[in-house]
Amino acid sequence: MGLIWTLIVGAIIGVIAGAITGKGSSMGWIANIIAGLIGSWLGQAIFGAWGPMLAGMAIVPSIIGAIILVLIVSFFLSRSR
Template structure:
């Protein structure tokens, strides 16, 4: 059950990051989960483990880390509009 809870929280964090960066429409559910989980690791490594915790993830640093991840990935792999 803990693994499922982590996926759900990761998906929500990824969706919030997508909404903040205006990239949420182009990201699917799996991309939201991956962005949330990896962003959580990045955010907690950079900012520490403070604020409210859900499923072992510090929510605020996780969202900040996911925003950074989504912004960097979309910068390098985003569509080039002519």
């Protein structure tokens, strides 16, 4: 059950990051989950684990990390087209 909860929270973080950047609708569910999970790891590695936590993820640094990740990936994908 812990893995499912982590995937759900990761997807929500990815959706929030996509909505803030305006790139979320084109990403899809799998990409939102991946962006949320990797962004959570990235945000907590850079900013630390502070603020409210869900499923072992600090929400605020996770969202910031996911935003950074979405912006970086969309920058490189837009340059290749």
